[in-house]
Amino acid sequence: MTATQTQPIQVALVTGAGSGMGRATSLKLAEMGMKMVLVDFNEQTGEETLTMVREKGGEGIFVRANVADSADVQNYVNQAVKTYGRIDVFFNNAGIIQKPYLLADIPEEEFDRVVSVNLKGVFLGLKYVIKVMEQQGSGNIINTASTAGLKSEHSLAVYSATKHAVVGITKSAAMEYVKKGIRVNAVCPGGVQTNLVAGLEKTIQETGQVPEIQFPRIGRMADSEEIANVVVFLASPGSSYMTGSIIAVDGGLTL
Structure with a gap:
């Protein structure tokens, strides 16, 4: 057999691809030769990532989606299959941060907002991508959890709850689909310089509640590319x- 026959085109689907870890990972996967399906709610930043992929010689498409909307999720999965015929790697990454409140002060609408993206969005991605991977008989999924999924975060009870849930659903999916050729792992970043974290400063001003934030023991925040390196490893045959597995990439934060 030729190399082409034994190794078909590899297709990676990334949610939250418009910025941060999603963008950094998308660029690295494209450099590996994967065809990219980039998903984000923000059309402008998503298209910017696609332009960056193409400038590096990569190939891909962008699909705008609300990951908490079932029709949008089915559409981005369908677009991936329609364009490339398969999904080999799924970086189930899109997420939002909670506005900081003490638990009893959390507005119900804030609970619904965070759960809809961070938990329902991950669930819907798994639900529809797994169906494609089952038909292929193979697939590799990496969910974005957080160190907040390994330990509680002060003033971020709902965010912590959703990330604990991502850890749990990762283990369940891994258990249920391992015999069908599908691997499911999760990465738990902690202390990353992203727009998500930068936005927390603004919401602290809105709510007046300051979380008790711990600093990574390594002495600095992570760059998005440092998290992307681990995701790329999990997406590669090296993690076969x-x-x-629930992988903390946190500069010693959870020690």
């Missing part, structure tokens, strides 16, 4: 014996 890993499924259900």
Whole structure:
């Protein structure tokens, strides 16, 4: 067999691809030769990532989607299959941060907002991408959890709850689909310089509640590319014996 016959085109689907870890990972996967399906709610930043992929010699498409909307999720999955015929890697990454409140002060609408994206969005992505991977008989999924999924975060109870849930759903999916050739792992970033974290400063001013934030023991925040390096490893054959793994990439934050 030729290399082409034994190794078909590899297709990676990334949600939250418009910025931060999603963008950094998308660029690295494209450099590996994967065809990219980039998903984001923000059309402008998503298209910017696509332009960056193409400038590096990569190929891909952009699909705007609200990851908490079932029709939008089915559409981005359908667009991936329509364009490239398969989904080999799924970086189930899109998420939002909670506005900081003490638990009893959290508005119900804030609870609904965070759960809809961080938990329902991850669930819907898994639900529809797994169906494609089952038909292929193979697939590799990486969910974005957080160190908030390994330990509680002060003033971020709902965010912490959703990230604990991502850890749990990762393990369940890994257990249920390992015999079908699908691996499911999660990365738990902690202390990353992203727009998501930068936006927390603004919401602190809005709510007046200041979280008790711990600083990574390594002495600095992570760059998005440092998290992307781990995601790329999980997306590669080098992690072939890993499924259900929950990987902290946190500069020693959870020690």
